[in-house]
Amino acid sequence: MRAWPDGSVAGMSSPARSGTRSARGRRGVRPSGDDREGAILATAERLLGERSISEISTDDLARGAGISRPTFYFYFPSKDAVLLALLDRVVAEADAALDRVPDDMASDPPRYWRRCIAAFHETFSAHRPVALACAAARVTNAEVRELWARVMSSWTLLVAEAIECERRRGAAPPGLAARDLAVVLNSMNERVLHATFAQDGPAVAEADVVDVLLTVWLNAIYQTTTPPGDADSPQATPDSS
Amino acid sequence: MRAWPDGSVAGMSSPARSGTRSARGRRGVRPSGDDREGAILATAERLLGERSISEISTDDLARGAGISRPTFYFYFPSKDAVLLALLDRVVAEADAALDRVPDDMASDPPRYWRRCIAAFHETFSAHRPVALACAAARVTNAEVRELWARVMSSWTLLVAEAIECERRRGAAPPGLAARDLAVVLNSMNERVLHATFAQDGPAVAEADVVDVLLTVWLNAIYQTTTPPGDADSPQATPDSS
DNA sequence: CACGGTATCGACAGCCTGTCGAGTCAGTCA
DNA sequence: TGACTGACTCGACAGGCTGTCGATACCGTG
Numbered sequence: 001m002r003a004w005p006d007g008s009v010a011g012m013s014s015p016a017r018s019g020t021r022s023a024r025g026r027r028g029v030r031p032s033g034d035d036r037e038g039a040i041l042a043t044a045e046r047l048l049g050e051r052s053i054s055e056i057s058t059d060d061l062a063r064g065a066g067i068s069r070p071t072f073y074f075y076f077p078s079k080d081a082v083l084l085a086l087l088d089r090v091v092a093e094a095d096a097a098l099d100r101v102p103d104d105m106a107s108d109p110p111r112y113w114r115r116c117i118a119a120f121h122e123t124f125s126a127h128r129p130v131a132l133a134c135a136a137a138r139v140t141n142a143e144v145r146e147l148w149a150r151v152m153s154s155w156t157l158l159v160a161e162a163i164e165c166e167r168r169r170g171a172a173p174p175g176l177a178a179r180d181l182a183v184v185l186n187s188m189n190e191r192v193l194h195a196t197f198a199q200d201g202p203a204v205a206e207a208d209v210v211d212v213l214l215t216v217w218l219n220a221i222y223q224t225t226t227p228p229g230d231a232d233s234p235q236a237t238p239d240s241s
Numbered sequence: 242m243r244a245w246p247d248g249s250v251a252g253m254s255s256p257a258r259s260g261t262r263s264a265r266g267r268r269g270v271r272p273s274g275d276d277r278e279g280a281i282l283a284t285a286e287r288l289l290g291e292r293s294i295s296e297i298s299t300d301d302l303a304r305g306a307g308i309s310r311p312t313f314y315f316y317f318p319s320k321d322a323v324l325l326a327l328l329d330r331v332v333a334e335a336d337a338a339l340d341r342v343p344d345d346m347a348s349d350p351p352r353y354w355r356r357c358i359a360a361f362h363e364t365f366s367a368h369r370p371v372a373l374a375c376a377a378a379r380v381t382n383a384e385v386r387e388l389w390a391r392v393m394s395s396w397t398l399l400v401a402e403a404i405e406c407e408r409r410r411g412a413a414p415p416g417l418a419a420r421d422l423a424v425v426l427n428s429m430n431e432r433v434l435h436a437t438f439a440q441d442g443p444a445v446a447e448a449d450v451v452d453v454l455l456t457v458w459l460n461a462i463y464q465t466t467t468p469p470g471d472a473d474s475p476q477a478t479p480d481s482s
Numbered sequence: 483c484a485c486g487g488t489a490t491c492g493a494c495a496g497c498c499t500g501t502c503g504a505g506t507c508a509g510t511c512a
Numbered sequence: 513t514g515a516c517t518g519a520c521t522c523g524a525c526a527g528g529c530t531g532t533c534g535a536t537a538c539c540g541t542g
Contacts, residue, residue, distance in 0.1 A: 058531090067491090138381060145441060153443045175260075176457075181453070184457055185429075188425055191428040193427045214417065216422070219460045298499085299499070
């Protein structure tokens with residue numbers, strides 16, 4: 001007879017796993033496979049709040065989920081795969097938060113960009129341990145690295161298109177290739193948010209970080225922190241309050 | 242009888258190591274301790290060009306230096322300590338390169354900032370494998386993390402002071418706290434250079450990276466890419482060519 | 483009730499790290 | 513010259529971690 005230390009988490013099986021387990025609905029005396037998988041993910045997220053990924057063994061994850069180490073490998077091929085599944089969920093959440101930002105860039109650019117930056121800040125702030133662990137795993141694990149690279153590329157593309165849009169509108173001056181600008185601004189956010197969350201090296205106070213980043217974004221894109229919105233005529237100098 | 246695969250590197254014993262070996266000058270039939278230490282460092286730098294630090298074992302380092310694994314521990318307490326010694330050398334080189342930048346910020350600000358950014362780019366570019374390995378080791382090793390944090394803090398302080406100087410001169414407008422601005426700009430450079438060197442995710446082409454970074458720096462600090470130099474009067478609009 | 487897929491674990495092999503104690507060697511000093 | 517010292521070297525060991533294999537238990541279904 002065994003104990004089941006970790007309760008299941010509510011649903012949401014990882015979309016990354018090519019699930020062999022098809023239909024749910026089984027309810028036996030022992031927890032179902034989905035419960036186990038959820039328990040492993042929950043254990044991982046919990047333990048990541050206490051110590052770094054390299055200090056967590058597959059044994060820790062297995063015991064935390066109430067199973068033996070070999071059984072862990074029935075659900076995930078490795079420790080990194082757990083992290084990958086967690087990252088998937090966080091990335092999906094960030095994308096969803098970004099989707100919820102109203103698409104009204106032209107009417108008030110600073111407000112728009114601020115909401116975008118804040119969306120990332122809030123999402124990753126809510127999953128700080130996972131974000132930090134993934135940044136750590138990226139250096140050793142190719143899959144994590146590639147997933148993150150893909151995600152950053154897609155966000156970079158979005159930003160580059162927005163910048164070009166602002167240039168066509170006459171709100172932003174021509175300058176660097178929009179993609180290059182998008183790359184460095186996204187990179188800046190990534191590193192600065194990481195440093196702020198990890199308290200690693202020189203960092204900006206958490207309360208200020210979104211505004212500091214926003215200011216640099218606006219200056220880099222518009223050469224001013226008060227770019228013209230809809231009401232202003234194109235090419236206008238930004239001195240209307 | 243043994244072979245000594247790796248020749249010694251020219252002098253420069255790591256300043257980080259609290260050397261118990263005091264006087265040199267011994268020349269026996271077998272290589273001296275300094276030769277060994279140099280051979281280990283040289284082997285590490287060479288192997289880092291081929292694979293990542295996590296794929297290099299202490300055995301690899303020992304064999305590369307022509308010694309057994311236990312003997313490795315006579316010279317360094319761990320694999321990470323070797324990396325720390327390599328990082329020490331690169332940081333010293335970067336500081337030296339920064340010192341060689343002429344202190345003429347006021348006469349031509351873009352040229353000054355460009356030289357600073359290029360100094361880092363060139364130094365880390367010349368030691369790409371070490372730079373990447375240290376970035377990787379930082380996430381697991383507290384000593385590497387602290388050394389890097391200290392280094393970044395000192396560079397941030399330098400930048401913050403330069404920004405305040407430009408503001409007093411009237412060349413740069415007031416705005417964000419100079420330290421916050423310095424932190425995010427330095428963070429941007431760190432992440433962007435890393436991505437460029439590692440070809441990791443969306444990156445800027447190596448040939449363009451210094452100019453792209455410079456442009457963002459100038460816009461963030463001056464709100465223009467053509468800030469006034471000595472000749473221009475303070476507060477002047479920058480339309481003189 | 484037999485069967486097959488799901489789920490579980492003990493035991494093993496293999497890799498890596500770091501340590502211990504024994505041993506070698508060159509120079510020193512009485 | 514012969515004992516001594518300190519620098520240097522390594523075989524062998526202990527312990528931790530990962531991933532796999534084969535045997536086994538459970539459960540719904542035909």
